[in-house]
Amino acid sequence: METTVELRNVTKYYKTEGRKKMILDKVSLAFERGYSYAILGVNGAGKSTTLRLISGSELPNSGKIKRNVRVSWPLGFAGGFHPMMSGRDNLKFVARAYGADVGEVTEFVEDFAELGDYIKAPIKTYSSGMSARLAFGLSMAIEFDCYLIDEITAVGDARFQAKCRKAFLRRQETADLIVVSHSMSTVKSYCQRGIVLVDGHPIYFDDVENAIETYYRLNR
Structure with missing residues (x-):
């Protein structure tokens, strides 16, 4: 399988007021070439942070991110x-x-x-x-x-x-493409696969429609 980006045991968190806000908790994930992905999640789930990690504009606390192709900034x-x-x-x-x-x-x-x-x-x-x-x-x-x-x-x-x-x-x-958006029409237009972030862990979907359904359930 050819991949665009790979996350290998990646952990990302922020410390605020003595508390640790976990964004990604020992996450391993691969984005396959030839497909566009949506990253979904409720507000504060870490979608934009994940995108910045993939771009290299932020670094993980631990783990590695491998870019196998030329990846843009957000x-x-x-x-x-x-x-x-x-x-x-x-x-x-x-x-x-x-x-x-x-x-x-x-x-x-x-x-x-x-x-x-x-x-x-x-x-x-x-x-x-x-x-x-x-x-x-x-x-x-x-x-x-x-x-x-x-x-x-x-x-x-x-x-x-x-x-x-x-x-x-x-x-x-x-x-x-790797897309972060709250607009499901945008997601459907551009993406075939989806990832939903929940409590620092990604749930992977081969069909973006199933990712969208999960996102809606989380937002009820």
Whole structure:
């Protein structure tokens, strides 16, 4: 079985006010190539944390995470931008970090994000919408084998949203997805398999419909 990502005996917890909040408790899990997965769970179950662990933006307390393909950061995630650098300089930095053509990435994102002269301004001057457009454009500019998606939110007006959907569907033709979403219509549209997080443990489903049923039962 070819896999995109493997979790091997992974434990993740946070300590708050002397208490330990367990997110993943000695979890071993494999995401098979050729399939897109939904990660479901009630609020606070650890879905977004799991996605950050898979991306490498957070580290587990113990265990290993193996990425066998080129895995994206969480789609639309703008937390990695340096606020004092311009949008353009941030694009160049990320392109170099991922071994992508700097000129091609910059040209694509500047055209896609439609920020005009703001592309030359520091990120700290951007609105949340502007940052989201820059981050989404950058996500689409660099090709990945597996895209991580944390609650796709509408960015911009209807025309720009349609532009985003078109770019995303084009990428999905050649890549797998791991999706976190409370929208079951989104999950059904993009995913074939599902994982439901319950008390630090994943329940795996070959059929995403069964994962959705379990999610609804937990939310009653």
